[in-house]
Every structure is written in C-alpha cells, then in structure tokens.
Amino acid sequence: MKKNLFSLAALLLAGFAANAQEVKFEEYDLSNGMHVILHQDRTAPVITTAVMYHVGAKDEQPDRTGMAHFFEHLLFEGTENIERGDWFKIVAANGGSNNANTTDDRTYYYEVFPSNNLELGLWMESERLMHPIINQIGVDTQNEVVKEEKRLRVDNAPYGKFIENIKLHVFKKHPYKGTTIGKMEHLDAASLEEFQEFNKKFYVPNNAVLVVAGDFDVPSTKKMIEDYFGPIPRGEDIVRNFPKEDPITETIKAKAYDSNIQIPAIMAAYRTPAMTERDAYVLDMLSTYLSSGKTSKLYKKLVDDEKKALQVGAFNQSQEDYGTYILFGLPLGDNTLESILAGIDEELVKVQSELISERDYQKLQNKFENDFVNSNSSISGIANSLARYYMLYDDVNLINNEIDIYRSITREEIQAVAKKYLNPNQRVVLEYLPEAKDEN
C-alpha cells in the first residue's frame, strides 16, 4: 500500500513537471487600444513591467535614420512627474533594475523590481507613454551619448561594422538597408519639432503592448493598469507600407575595411523570408545544423578537420519583413578567404543535394527542445517573449507551441529550403578586411 501511494505521488509529480513548462497568460485590450498581457508566477517575489512599442529603425524617414534608437535614450530623460535625471535613481532606490533596447522592428522598455514595487513600475511606464518631456537639453545630451555608443559598439569594436555592410548590400529598397543606430549627421540635423512629432506618431497606446509578469495579484493589478494607462489618449493608426525588394539574382561582391582587426573574414549573406513564415523556422534549423556546436557541419569541417578556419559560424537574423542569413569564417594562418568560402559552399551543396541524416535530424530536435525549455527560465525573459510574440508574430500562444512548428519540420523541408534560398547567385559575398593603415 505504501509503495502504491508512493508511485501515485511520483505520477502526480511527473504530470506536474510536464505541465510546469506551460506559460499561462491572460491578454486583453484597454479602450485606448493598448494591449495588455499578464503572466502570473508567484514562486519568487519578483515583478517585471515592460512595454514594447511597434517602432524601430525601419519606421524612420530615410534622411532621419537613428531616430528610433535615439528615442530609447530620450525617453529616460524625464516626464511631467519624473524630473530629468531621476529615472535611474527612482528605479535603483526601489531596488530595481531597468533597461531598454531597439531593433529595426520594435523598441522595448522594462523594469524588474521586488514585487512590492509593481505600482511604481506601472506608474513609470505610463508616465513615459503619457507625457515625456522632450526638450533641447535632453536631445543635446543624448545626441552625444548616442555618438559615444556608436564609437564603443561600432567604430572601436573589432568586426563592429560587418552587420551594416551586409545590410547595405542585401537590401536595396527596404529600410533594413540602414543600421539601427543610424547616421549621426541625420541626428544632428533633426530639429526638436521632428523629435516631438516622432513621439506623437509612434508612442501611442494603440502601438504598444504592456506586459506584467511575476508575483502579483490579478484583480488589483488590472485596476492599477486601467488607472495608470487608461487615461492616455489613443493615437492615429499607423500605416506601414515598405517597398518590396527585388530578388537577388547575381552574386553581389563587396569589400569592407576595419582598422580594429588583424584577421580578415569572409561572409556570405542571403536574404530570407519574414520571421513569421514557416521557411524562416526551417532556416533556423538549417542554421543550427550547419554551425551551432562543435559537431555542426561547418565547424567540424573547417575548424576541426581541415584546420582552415579559426572560427566559422552563422547568424540567422529574423526580422518582421525579411530575414538575413549570414555565414562567416575567419581563416587560420595562410588560408585564403576563397578557400573558406569554397569549404562553406561544399557543405551547402551537400545539404541541397541530399537529405540530412536521421541522426542529425534527431539531434536538431533535441537541441530545439533544450532551447525551448531554457527560453522560459526567467520572468523577465518570459515578459520579453510574450511582448514579441504578440507584436511581431501576432500569436502569443507561440510561447508554448512554437516548439511544435520545429517538431513538424521534415528533413525534406530542410533540403527544399536550402535549395530555395541558399544559392550562390542569391547572395552577397563580403570580404571584411583589416585596414592597412589608419585612414588619417
């Protein structure tokens, strides 16, 4: 009897473990169009308040690049009720931490607090949206700060300029051709009125999603959300109509120089479909197959067996309208860039001409399952995923069932996608070279 009881308990536990993975959430709209997602998890006294805005570098005027990222700085400057310079102080003084980030597609702000400061987090985010102070002092200060950020992240960083060089050639019409940080002369030229107009256009509740995740009480939190965000007026609807790219039909050869490097790099970049398309998921698997882990095909071949490369890898940059798949390699010793590219191409041809092995396929499935379990390991990470799935995929349920998409991808699909997108005439080949001498 005792034994039976024990196994029953074990069964119950096992069932619990299987479900523990599921992220439960609730979503609704405020009357001003702001979307709200709540995820309750009371295991630790921690709370995340986050707002994602559907505005990124691609929404900028072509002669005003860098605006979206600039706002990520500007909107910490203060509001009608939060004095300039107090934002960080308030967060820290209440034991929290905060940050923000910008991509080509969206801008994300968040605070993490001990859970007794939930109301503070909501107040701050509602202040930021309702009535930020956008004045010349703030613009001037953040202008310099952004320039330093660019120097730090791009100009002084080894290999810091490669993404911008890839994008420049992969995209000809779509605003993805520019960088998120933008051109400094555009920021210098922007008037205060332009900043204020940008705010009025994009920072509106109907262009935002609020996520509250962690240790909170649902009814009282809903009331607070209504109190703080409800009175913010709805803005005009945003119409997006970006130019479509023509297919790349001939290899685009390009060179770029970097004074911070000693070892050159070769990059092959392909334009791929929007992140919501099934093909984008297939490319994700293909990318993992080729370059993630010590036994991935490219690493094994070029770094391990042939010892031609110091490093090889791939980025699959998934974005709302298009993606970019970038393969890269750094030669070891006297090996040439051409020989690295030839090595990469051999593996690409293989994956186009034959199915990947059953074992490799199972390996991919194991990896994606492992990533899936780990992706929901922190409350703030879950908050970010909920916002992203809502805003860019229009399907919050992906947080729980995106893994099913990967599970359903077949070996045949992987081969078909490799054939469809990864041909030599569809790519940019960039030689990324050390600058012989400082240009001065």
Place this chain on the structure above:
Amino acid sequence: MKTKITAFIALFLLSISVTAQIDRSVQPKPAAAPAITLEVPGEFELKNGLKVLVVENHKLPRVSYTLTIDNQPRVEGEIAGVSGILGAMMGNGTTSISKDEFNEEIDFLGARLSFGSSNAYGASLTKYSERILELMADATINPLFTEEEFQKEKEKAIEGIKSSSKSVSAIASRVGGALSFGKGHPYGEFVTEESLNNITLDNVRAYYQKNFNPNNAYLVVVGDVDFKTVEKQVKKYFKKWEKGLDVTSSVPAPYKNVGQTEINFVDMPNAVQSNIVVTNNVDLKMNHPDYFAAKLANYILGGGGEGYLFLNLREDKAYTYGSYSNIGTNKYGAARFSASAEVRNMVTDSSIVEILKEIDRIKSEPISAEALKNAKAKYVGSFVMALEQPQTIARYALNIKLNDLPKDFYKTYLKKVNAVTVEDIQAAANKYFSSKNARVVVVGKGSEVISNLEKTKFPIKYYDTYANAIEKPVFSKPVPAGVTAQTVLEDYLKAIGGKTAVQNITTLVQEMSASFQGQNMVMTIKQKNPNLFANDVSIVGMGSVFKQAFNGETGYMAQMGNKQPMPEEMVSKMKDKTGLIDELNLLNDSSKKISVSGIEAVDGNDAYVIAIEDSKGETSKNYYDVTTGLKIKSVSTAKTPTGQEVSQESTFGDYKVVDGIKFPHTTSLPMAGQKVELKTTSIKVNSPLTDADFN
C-alpha cells in the same frame, strides 16, 4: 489567531489600494516588503575530497552541474597560457571515447558540457542528465590528450592573440593588469605568442596532474533532481577521481600603489575612443568588516546609471556611453579598485579630471542620507531578485566555503547592508579609493590625445601594448591641406614681426644667463649679417670659459683659454648661412630640402614639424606651434667624437617683442649632456658691431 490578523491587514491594505483614486503626480510608495526565504542546499562529500552541493528545483525539467576547483593562483611564467590550453583541450573526449564520438553525443543530446583549466559546466534536460554527469566525470578523470589536438589549440590560441592585437579594450585589460599587479604576479601575467610557443604537451599533462584534482573541488548540482539519486550518481561516477598532492605556495604580493597619480599611456593609432582606467590595488576580503561599506561606497561612486561617475561623465557631460567603478575582493589580498570610461578622443584629459574629481568627492564629502538609502535599497532589491534563480542559493553556499565566510553571512546579509552608515562609507572610500596615488591607464590614439594629456600635468609614462616601458613615441597628426614647409616658415616670420622687419636686422646681440652645475653662467651671442657669429660663455667669478667666433671666412673655438681652429665641417656650415634668422635662410637656400612631416605635440601644444636636410644629407627638425606660428623646438643630430649620433634638442619659449620683433626669452640647450635653461636678459637689435667682435 495571529495568521488571521495578518490576513485581515493584508486584505484591508488591498482594498484601500483598489478603491483609492490615483494621483499620478506622486510617486507610488512600495507595498509591504515581500517575505523571503533562503533555502540551504543539501551537501555531501566524497572520500577523495570532492564536496557536493545540491539545490532541488523542479520548475523546469533541466539539470546543471558546475565544478569549481579552488586552486591558489599561480604564475605560469615562461609557459603562460598552459592553463588556457588545458582548458581548451579538456572536454574533448576521454581515454575510452574518441573526441568525435564524445562531442557528437553531447550535441546529440542537445546538452552542454564545457571545461576550463579549473572548472567545468554541464547542463541538459532532466532525461539526459545522468549521462551528462557520467561524461563530465569521465572527461574530468580520464581526459584525452593528443599531440594533434594540442597543436591545434595552440595555433588557435596564437591566432586569438593576433586577432585581438588591435582591440583597444583587450589591450587595456592586458596592460592594466600587468601594470597594477606586475607581470610576475598570477593576476598580472599574460599570454604571448612566445609563451604559447614554449608550451609542450607534457607541460599540459603536468599542469593537469598537479591542478585538476578533487582536493579543493566543489560540484554544484541545481535543478530537477532528487538528492538521494544525485548522491548515488555522483559517488558512482566521481569516486575514481584520485586525490592529488596538496600544493600550497605563497601568492606573490602585488605591486605597491604609485607614489603620486600618474598616467600610463599606450598608443593605439586605430582608436576612436580612449579607454581610461583609474586604478589602485586593494586588499579587501569578503569576510572583512569593511566589505559592505566598501561595496556600497563603490556602488554610490560608480555602480550604475545613478552613480557619481555616470551622472557626471554621461548624463551631464556626455563624454561617454557609460562610466563605472568596481572594487574587487580577493582572499589572497590581490584585488583592484578601478573607475573607468571609454570616451571620445577629444575629451580624454577632461574625463580623467572628472573621474578623479568624483573619487575625491566621495572621499572628502559625506554622501547624502538619500544616496545611502537608495544604495541600500538597490542592494536589498538585487538580493531579493537574485533569489528567482535557483543557482543563487548554490552560489551563496559555495561563496561561504570559498571565501571562509561565517555560516550566516547571507542570512544576515540584509541586516549588514542596512547597518552601514554615512561615516562608514566615507571611511571605506578613503581607505580603498585613491585619487592622489592612482594609476591612470589610458589606451588611445596618441596623436589626438597626448597634447591634452600633457596639459593635465600628471607625469606620463609610456608603454607598448605588452606593458613594456618605452620612450615617448612620436605621435604624428595629418597636416591640413594647403600647409607646406613654405607656409609654416612664412607664418613664423609673420608671427615674429614680419618678413621686412626681419630682413632689416643687420646685427644682433643677445645676453643670456643660466645656472649650470650650481654656478651662474652668462652667455653672450653676437651676430652680424650675413653669417658672422661669436659666442662667449663666462662663469661668474671665473671669467670666460668658452669662446667661439667666425668672421665669415675662418673661425676658432677656445675652451678655458685653449684656442683651436674651427673644424672644417663647422666652417662650411657657418659659411652657408645667409642671414641672422634661420627661417630666412631656409626659404632662400635651395640646397636645403625642407618639408612638413606632420603635427606633433610639444609639451601639450600641437606643432608643425619641418624636416630639413642639407646638401650633405644631415637632418634636423624644427617645430612651429600650430596656433601661434612661433618656433618652440628644434632637434638636430650631431656626431660625438666616437662617431655616435646623438640628438640635440633645444626648446624656445617666453617670446617678447624687442624693437618690433619677437624673440624667445627662455631657451633650453643641451650642454655637456644636460639640459640648461637660459634666460635672455637683454637683446639689442642693429647695435654697431666691428670685425673685432668676430676675430
């Protein structure tokens, strides 16, 4: 009964917050502090000394293993990098599983397993966790060392060094450590291509034998496990790990802090930002009573976006994307305090001044009660929020062991944070942060920053990217378009009074005085158009000690009355002169090649460098201030009697107008291997001179 009351109060508070109208002009007050519980990991020890900590957490179906071997830091010396090579080679197969099979299995399971020279980490889904533990143990106890892998890792390490050779931050970190601790200290030494080439596979094996042992090892297991099962598994797989010899050696003392604040400069011509680190060594241990005060003081100075440094250098001045400080702790007493920023070239000097100012401020002014309250809140918040991760409990338990902390260190953590006073902060800042004895390590573009750095008046020492002391390098800036040697010389003539005025000088008599080897010296120089020259040096109380004269055809030199004819070479040089002001000669004399070779800093002022080559191939350089146009330095190369080339440097300053022409009134000249400062006491223009003056 008691619980009911609490529940009632909680409800009451809740209903208030639900019904009350919000007033958004007032910052919301925090609700009651959440209760926290600090669990304690399960523990057991194997006979070989391996200590195991287990934190059960079933929220996600995954398990992680972290192995830490608490070895004393040791100098690797000639074979620096041997530990790195070991770390790279470990976890690539075992004596019974080939490298390819080993890595293939880990990847296949979607798991992770990685090693360092004294640590390892493995993680996987629960269903594969036992196998990962088994592989981790096998790779720990029976690593596979092959010559082929060894060569490959070595080559990769060499490429790695090359690839970071132009990275400003990589160089800053290498040089910073070496200068602070000393290259002979475990924390100061660094890996070079040379030291990597010295390493043999036997060195790697020996390092493994000596250091990769269970004696001081800790294995932390976190996740979806059951204590009893894990205990069985760990014992099963790790019991064969043999104990090594206990090696205790003394950790060398780090360098002493510098006597006065100095700049240590490393030139990186590709830098678009300067990497600044203001640093001093500290002896701070986690179990020292100052620990909390020192950490909080550092937090207030530069712990984040609300620190003194950030608010000044970023928010107020916009010099940088961020400026922060850090105070390290180390149980061997070798740690650093550092305040740092990466700033644009133009504001390098100002940034140093501001960083030092903020360090001074926290040392000299009591912090506000509010700053202390906020800092404490931040520490409390971070402590509470960290508990979300099950690893935190394990980390705390491990820290207690690694740093000899009292058992209740983390239980009383918040109490100790709250006990720190304003006075404690100031005392800690004074004890651990240095502004007067700081080493300011700057890695940046010399040609753009050095002139401003010189203006700070801090002594500047120069180092190469491997922390070797070097002479001040030549930092050359590009010359703007339109500037030629001719324009620089013309500008000089304009600056001293105009070409016509200069051409009108027929004779010149200058008297200068100096203190030389403790004696007062007077020097009189007479010159007459086109090339007549006489120089008399006398010492007060001794009379003339040195004389030199040239009459247009011949000349002589006399030392203490001992007269000799002027050497041929010198006579011909004298004859070449066609005027009293060098620059006039240079513009007229086509036998001399002149060019502008760049812009260099001279004592904090940018100067055009004019390179001069005469018909015999001898070279010299004149330096003209970019702003004033005046000549501030000249360097010529002279041959010593033994045939060695020595460079002779003269500098000119304190220009004053005499009869409508500006003359330098301080001149420093090389004399008998020393620099002598000469002050001009009088200048006479166009006073009558006779042939007798030059014979």
